[in-house]
Amino acid sequence: MTTSVFLNNLALYSLQIALLVALGAIVPLVLHMRAPRARLAFWQILLVACVALPLIRPWRQEVVTAPAVATFTTPFSSAYTPAAPLHRGFPWRDAALWTLAAGVAARLLWLAIGLARLRRYRMHSEPFDTAYDADIRVSPDVSGPVTFGVFNPVILVPPHFADLDAPMQQAILCHEILHIERRDWLFTMAEELVRAALWFHPAVWWVLGQIHLTREQAVDRRVIEVTEARGPYVDALLAMAGVRPQLDLAPAPLFLRKRHLKHRVVEIFQEANMSRKSLISALAAGVAMVAAACWLVTGALPLAAAPQVVADAPGVAVNVNGAQLMHRSAIMYPGDAIEKGISGTVVAQVKLDANGEVTDATVQSGPEELRKTVLQSVLNWHFMKDSAGATRTVTVEFNAPPHPPLQQFARMARPTVITGGNAASATRVLRDIEVSGLSDQAKNDLLTQLPVHIGDTIGPDQFMPVMEAARKFDPHVSAVFVPNRSGDYTLRITTPGAGVMGGISSSVVGGAPGGVLGGIVGSVPAPQSAACAPGRIAVGGDVQSGKLASQTKPEYPPLARQARISGVVELSAIIGKDGRVANLSVVKGHPLLVQAALEAVKDWVYQPTLLNGQPAEVCTTIDVNFTLAE
Amino acid sequence: MFQKLIFATTIALAIATAQDVPDAHGVSVNLNGAPLMHRSPVSYPLDTMSKGVQGTVVVQVKLDANGEIADAAILSGPEELRKPVMQSVLTWHFAKEVAGSTRTVNIDFKLPDAPTRVQRREPQLPANFPVRTVKGIDITGVSDEARQQLLAQLPVHAGDQLDAARYLEITKAVSSFDSHLSIALANAADGATTVRIAYGNATPQRIRVGGNVQSAMLVQQPAPVYPPDAKAAGIQGKVQLSAVIGPDGHMQELTVLEGDATLAKAAQDAVWQWVYKPTLLNGNPVSVQTTIDVNFTLSR
Numbered sequence: 044m045t046t047s048v049f050l051n052n053l054a055l056y057s058l059q060i061a062l063l064v065a066l067g068a069i070v071p072l073v074l075h076m077r078a079p080r081a082r083l084a085f086w087q088i089l090l091v092a093c094v095a096l097p098l099i100r101p102w103r104q105e106v107v108t109a110p111a112v113a114t115f116t117t118p119f120s121s122a123y124t125p126a127a128p129l130h131r132g133f134p135w136r137d138a139a140l141w142t143l144a145a146g147v148a149a150r151l152l153w154l155a156i157g158l159a160r161l162r163r164y165r166m167h168s169e170p171f172d173t174a175y176d177a178d179i180r181v182s183p184d185v186s187g188p189v190t191f192g193v194f195n196p197v198i199l200v201p202p203h204f205a206d207l208d209a210p211m212q213q214a215i216l217c218h219e220i221l222h223i224e225r226r227d228w229l230f231t232m233a234e235e236l237v238r239a240a241l242w243f244h245p246a247v248w249w250v251l252g253q254i255h256l257t258r259e260q261a262v263d264r265r266v267i268e269v270t271e272a273r274g275p276y277v278d279a280l281l282a283m284a285g286v287r288p289q290l291d292l293a294p295a296p297l298f299l300r301k302r303h304l305k306h307r308v309v310e311i312f313q314e315a316n317m318s319r320k321s322l323i324s325a326l327a328a329g330v331a332m333v334a335a336a337c338w339l340v341t342g343a344l345p346l347a348a349a350p351q352v353v354a355d356a357p358g359v360a361v362n363v364n365g366a367q368l369m370h371r372s373a374i375m376y377p378g379d380a381i382e383k384g385i386s387g388t389v390v391a392q393v394k395l396d397a398n399g400e401v402t403d404a405t406v407q408s409g410p411e412e413l414r415k416t417v418l419q420s421v422l423n424w425h426f427m428k429d430s431a432g433a434t435r436t437v438t439v440e441f442n443a444p445p446h447p448p449l450q451q452f453a454r455m456a457r458p459t460v461i462t463g464g465n466a467a468s469a470t471r472v473l474r475d476i477e478v479s480g481l482s483d484q485a486k487n488d489l490l491t492q493l494p495v496h497i498g499d500t501i502g503p504d505q506f507m508p509v510m511e512a513a514r515k516f517d518p519h520v521s522a523v524f525v526p527n528r529s530g531d532y533t534l535r536i537t538t539p540g541a542g543v544m545g546g547i548s549s550s551v552v553g554g555a556p557g558g559v560l561g562g563i564v565g566s567v568p569a570p571q572s573a574a575c576a577p578g579r580i581a582v583g584g585d586v587q588s589g590k591l592a593s594q595t596k597p598e599y600p601p602l603a604r605q606a607r608i609s610g611v612v613e614l615s616a617i618i619g620k621d622g623r624v625a626n627l628s629v630v631k632g633h634p635l636l637v638q639a640a641l642e643a644v645k646d647w648v649y650q651p652t653l654l655n656g657q658p659a660e661v662c663t664t665i666d667v668n669f670t671l672a673e
Numbered sequence: 674m675f676q677k678l679i680f681a682t683t684i685a686l687a688i689a690t691a692q693d694v695p696d697a698h699g700v701s702v703n704l705n706g707a708p709l710m711h712r713s714p715v716s717y718p719l720d721t722m723s724k725g726v727q728g729t730v731v732v733q734v735k736l737d738a739n740g741e742i743a744d745a746a747i748l749s750g751p752e753e754l755r756k757p758v759m760q761s762v763l764t765w766h767f768a769k770e771v772a773g774s775t776r777t778v779n780i781d782f783k784l785p786d787a788p789t790r791v792q793r794r795e796p797q798l799p800a801n802f803p804v805r806t807v808k809g810i811d812i813t814g815v816s817d818e819a820r821q822q823l824l825a826q827l828p829v830h831a832g833d834q835l836d837a838a839r840y841l842e843i844t845k846a847v848s849s850f851d852s853h854l855s856i857a858l859a860n861a862a863d864g865a866t867t868v869r870i871a872y873g874n875a876t877p878q879r880i881r882v883g884g885n886v887q888s889a890m891l892v893q894q895p896a897p898v899y900p901p902d903a904k905a906a907g908i909q910g911k912v913q914l915s916a917v918i919g920p921d922g923h924m925q926e927l928t929v930l931e932g933d934a935t936l937a938k939a940a941q942d943a944v945w946q947w948v949y950k951p952t953l954l955n956g957n958p959v960s961v962q963t964t965i966d967v968n969f970t971l972s973r
Contacts, residue, residue, distance in 0.1 A: 369819045369851055370872045396752070398852070403755040405746045411737065414744040419763050422756055425853060427819065485710040485768060517710055518739070519766060653955050655890075 046136045052097075052346045053143075057244055059340045060093045064246035066336040067092075074325045074332075078317040079260035079310060085329045086254045087230075092333050093247065094237060100341045102348040143243065150239035161191050168199055173212075177220050181205070187283050187299060188219050196223040210275035211282065217266045218276075227258060256303050260310045267311065277308060357609060357670070358386075362438040367427040369399060374420040374439060375610065378633055380412040386443045389417045394434050399426035413441050470502035474531035481517070481536075489516045489536070501532065509534065514634075521629050597643035597667055603635040612640035614665045620658040622649040630664070640667035698913075698930050699727070703779040708768035710740060715761040717782055719915060721753045723928055727784045730758045735775050740767040754782050785931045792945055796844075797921040799951040799958055802837035805858070805866040814872030815851070823850050823870070835866060843868065857957050880952070880959055887963045890950045892922065897943035897967055903935045907971065912940040914965045920958035922949040930964070940967035 067089040076082045168180035182189075182199040189199045198219045204212065222228070234251055241247040267273050283299045299307075317325070355361060356376035389409030396402045404421045406414040417439050426435065473495055478486045492515075494508050495501055501509075506524060513522040513536055524532045603609075612632030619625040624645050629637050644665055651658040696702060697717035730750030737743040745762050747755045758780050767776070809831050812820045828842045829835065835843075840858075847856050847870055859867040903909075912932030919925035924945050929937045944965055952961050 367818055368816055370815045370853065394752075401756065402752050403747055404759065406744055411735070411743045415742055415763055418745065418759065422760050425851065427816075427822075480711045482709055482711065482768075484708060517766060519711070653953070655950070655953050 046140060048347060050136055050139055055344045055346055056097060059096050059344050060241070060244055061246050062340045062344075063093060063096065063333075063336050064089065064250055066340075067250075067333055070329050070332050074328055076317075076325050076329070077313075078322060079257045079264055081317060081322050081325055083254065083257040083261050084326055086250055086257060088326075088330055089333055090234070090237060090247075090250050090254065092337055093241075093250065096337060096341060097346055099337055100345065102346045146242045147239055150235075150242045154235055154239060161189070164189075164199055165197055171200060171204075173216065175216055175220060177216075177223065179216065188215055190219045190222045191228050193226065193229055196228065198223070207279070207282065208275065210270075210272055211279040214266060214270055214272060214276040214279045215283070217270055218262055221262045221265050221269075225262070227262075230258075255300070256306055259299075259303060260307055263307055263311055273311060277311060280304065280307060358442045360440040360442070362440070363426075364436050364438065366430045366435050369425040369427055371424040372420050375416050376441060376443075377412060377416050378608070378610065380410075380416075380441070381443050381608075383412070384443045385410050385412050386441050387413060389413050389439045389441070391417050391421055391437045391439070392434060393421055393424070393437055395426055395431055397431050399428050399431040401425075407436075409439075410441075413439075470500060471530060471532045473497055473499050473501050474529075474533055476534045476536070478536045481520075485517070489513065489520075492516055493534075495534070519631075523628070593646075593648045595643045595646045597639045597669070599669060600635055600639045603633070603639075603669065606635065608633050608635050609669050610636060612636050612667045612669070614640060614644055614667065616644065616663055616665050618649050618652070618661045618663060620651060620660055622651045622658075624648075625660070632667075636667075636669050640669075643667070699783045699785060701781045701783070703781070705777055705779065707771050707776045707778075710766040710768050712765040713761050715780055716757045718753070718757060719928060721782075722784060724753070725784060726751050726753045727782050728754065730754050730780045730782070732758055732762055732778050732780065733775060734762060734765070734778060736767050736772055738772050740769050740772040742766075748777070750780075751782075754780075785929060792924070792927045792941065794919070794923070794925055796841065796919040796925050796960060797923060798837040798841060799921050800837075802840065802958065803864075804834055804836045805860065805864055807831055807833045807835050808861065808865040808867050810868045810870070812870045815854070819851070823847070823854075826850060829868065835868075860956065880954060880961055887918070887949065887961060890922075890952070891947060892950055893946070893948040895943050895946045897939045897969075899969060900935045900939045903933065903939075903969070904971065908933050908936065909969050909971045910936065912937045912967045912969070914940060914944055914967065916944065916963055916965050918949050918952070918961045918963065920951060920960050922951045925960055932967075933969075936967075936969050940969075943967070 067085075070076075071082050071085055076085060164182045164184045165180065167184065168182035171179045171181045173179055178195065178197045180197060180199055181202055181204065183202055185199050185201050187201060188204070190196065198216070200215075204215070207215075234254060238247065238251055263276070266276055270276065280299055281304075284301055284304050355374045358376055358381075359374050361371075361374060387410040390407045391409075392405050392407055393401045394403040401422050401424050404418055406418060409417070417437075421437060424437075474497065476490065476493070476497055478489065481489065493512050495505055499505075501524075509524075510522045513520050520536050523535045523537075610633050613630040614632075615628050615630050616624055617626040624647055627641055627645055629641070632640065644667065647665075649661075652661045653659070696714045699722075700715045700717050702712075702715060728751040731748040732750075733746050733748050734742050735744040742763050742765055745759060747759065750758070762778065807829055810824070810827065810829065812823060815823070826846055828846055829839060833839070835858075844856055847854050851872075854870055854872055857869045857871075859869055861867075910933055913930040914937075915928045915930050916924060917926035924947060927941055927945055929941060932940065944967065949961070952959055
């Protein structure tokens with residue numbers, strides 16, 4: 044979480060507390076919580092609620108689609124988060140953070156000093172002889188009775204305590220012994236820790252004050268019940284109020300705080316009692332009201348987790364079950380799975396190597412149609428080193444977005460003619476059909492299924508049926524009509540795997556260097572398109588997108604928008620020495636989106652890439668990301 | 674008997690390569706009789722090769738109604754070779770006859786006959802690397818936690834002077850943190866520079882160049898010595914080396930891909946001495962990965 048996110052959350056949290064305490068303050072009045080112990084319980088519940096506010100609801104997490112996470116993406120339609128800008132001038136955020144931390148440290152230090160002081164007082168005190176079964180000691184350092192300790196609780200009384208009347212002594216000691224029995228010191232310490240953490244919040248101080256007051260009032264009530272001597276007890280309170288006030292000892296509650304005197308005396312004389320039944324019902328109602336207030340407040344002012352930067356397809360939610368990722372690739376929602384309305388959760392188990400990279404992945408459960416997309420993505424993930432070597436479970440939820448059936452639109456899609464510009468509209472002779480990447484068997488089957496043959500005269504009307512036939516045979520093939528110089532068409536059918544990886548080797552006799560022709564992109568696992576021929580350097584999409592000189596934004600095809608089709612169109616491009624797009628081919632993409640992507644990208648102009656100072660041709664992959672706003 | 678065995682192996686290899694898919698050296702795919710429409714090649718990662726990892730990965734694939742892979746799971750095989758198999762197999766497309774069935778595919782990874790020798794040297798930068806002032810550091814494409822951890826580990830801060838040694842330190846720190854990150858300098862006209870670290874191939878540290886293109890950059894090229902033993906035994910043939918040429922033009926990494934063991938050693942010893950002109954991509958020194966063939970032929 045960055046500083047700004049933290050401070051933002053802290054401000055929201057402070058507001059939540061303020062609202063909750065404001066709402067909570069009315070509850071004891073509304074519910075007529077007359078008995079101090081009812082009010083005490085209520086204020087304590089309210090304090091716990093204040094502390095627990097951030098845990099009540101999941102934090103709002105903004106999902107930022109950042110193309111930087113996808114393998115190669117040219118950012119144009121997605122929100123892009125640049126690196127945090129450099130702050131200029133006075134660093135307000137850092138100053139605020141340091142102030143907060145200093146306050147917490149100061150409060151904790153104060154608590155520690157108080158504990159040390161109590162320890163010293165105890166060592167310098169002398170036993171006080173009474174009939175009570177408690178460790179009562181006289182300390183010259185305290186001005187009023189002080190009780191502290193869990194396992195060896197001790198009551199320190201000032202030297203002038205001995206001068207008081209016996210009934211007053213009895214009343215005061217009874218009060219302190221009740222504190223010990225109730226283990227109030229533990230609660231006091233917990234409250235002081237809360238005060239230290241939220242020292243800056245006045246509402247917290249107020250609630251803590253209320254807890255302190257009602258606790259003393261509750262004990263007062265018990266003392267009078269036990270001793271049945273209201274008079275001497277009030278006298279004792281007044282007597283203690285008369286002495287010189289002493290510095291507040293944080294970790295040990297005083298017998299009396301002066302500002303509480305009036306409230307306590309009034310309470311003693313009011314004798315407001317509640318039956319057990321009414322007490323429980325009032326508390327139950329109080330808890331319900333606090334819970335409702337919490338829900339309201341956290342709903343109105345949600346805390347924000349650091350934004351999640353992914354580029355998953357809409358409807359895909361990833362849960363890495365607590366593991367931390369270095370980076371990951373996006374998960375696509377397969378088009379036909381959306382069409383069929385297949386939703387579900389895929390659980391995959393990934394095995395990580397010593398670097399946190401995925402070495403193996405298996406799907407444990409989930410719909411058949413969604414397994415492949417998860418596996419393909421997960422294999423490229425990179426976890427943080429702290430989960431290296433482990434086996435992790437990744438849960439991916441798919442929720443198919445509702446959309447009208449696709450078939451009625453598919454017919455209307457324009458065919459994809461890549462090269463040749465306006466020549467595509469002419470009627471020409473089909474000179475040749477080139478099929479690459481398919482096995483011989485598959486190639487023959489495909490040729491018999493095509494509605495055109497070599498020698499036919501074809502126009503744009505035939506494009507669509509040919510492409511449909513090819514795609515029906517194998518949805519991975521791309522069929523392209525390429526007009527050539529002699530005025531004929533060549534139908535080129537290729538599969539995505541038809542990349543030429545090796546190339547031609549030429550060698551010189553006698554131990555001289557030969558070499559392999561064919562520039563292939565470095566460190567890119569995906570097979571490169573055959574287009575990346577000798578003399579060209581292959582470069583990742585991101586470098587190239589950084590060098591765009593002019594970029595035409597693709598238009599979202601209205602049909603695709605209506606059908607709620609989104610996704611990535613992957614293009615393989617050759618950028619000429621002048622920086623213009625010289626050749627484009629489709630690697631993959633939805634038919635309804637391909638054309639728009641091609642039309643925009645063909646006009647893009649890059650700054651020339653310089654290899655050793657000379658402009659060079661570049662092969663690159665361009666991802667055009669079509670995302671629909673929700 | 675022995676000759677028969679060799680014959681059988683050759684046949685098996687011929688069937689495996691009949692599909693004409695350019696798998697990496699040493700990779701052979703056995704589909705166990707399933708007809709295929711098309712498939713992508715299987716790679717044999719170079720670092721796995723240099724670690725001497727070989728073996729057979731057996732993968733079970735479940736096909737959908739179109740013959741495409743719906744699910745795949747590795748049944749057995751070396752850990753390091755599972756990922757390249759999965760990545761390739763998931764994009765394969767089987768013929769419709771076997772659609773809907775579950776198939777097992779065996780993929781053999783075999784190290785070259787010549788013992789895989791890897792020579793490595795720390796990368797060096799060209800001598801004329803200019804000193805610049807670091808204006809800022811940009812890290813993109815990684816999670817916030819990773820960014821903060823990396824920033825804490827980087828031996829550079831805004832305002833520092835960046836020379837060749839420091840730049841190498843940074844590249845080392847970045848690649849040891851996450852080998853997928855790339856680093857580049859965005860130089861301003863006033864001598865300041867911004868260090869850009871990004872996920873992915875954004876700014877390649879290493880470009881791949883065809884052997885012929887790169888051979889034009891050779892400055893110094895001692896010829897290999899024909900090993901007398903090999904000459905006497907009449908051994909000739911091609912040795913293929915995978916080379917990484919450092920940003921300074923000297924050899925940084927050299928791996929034997931194929932060839933006779935004796936010849937490979939002679940070739941590697943010679944090529945290790947070769948020096949190229951440093952390669953600059955958009956003004957940033959980069960290392961170059963290339964393939965070098967050395968042919969040993971006996972003249973009669």
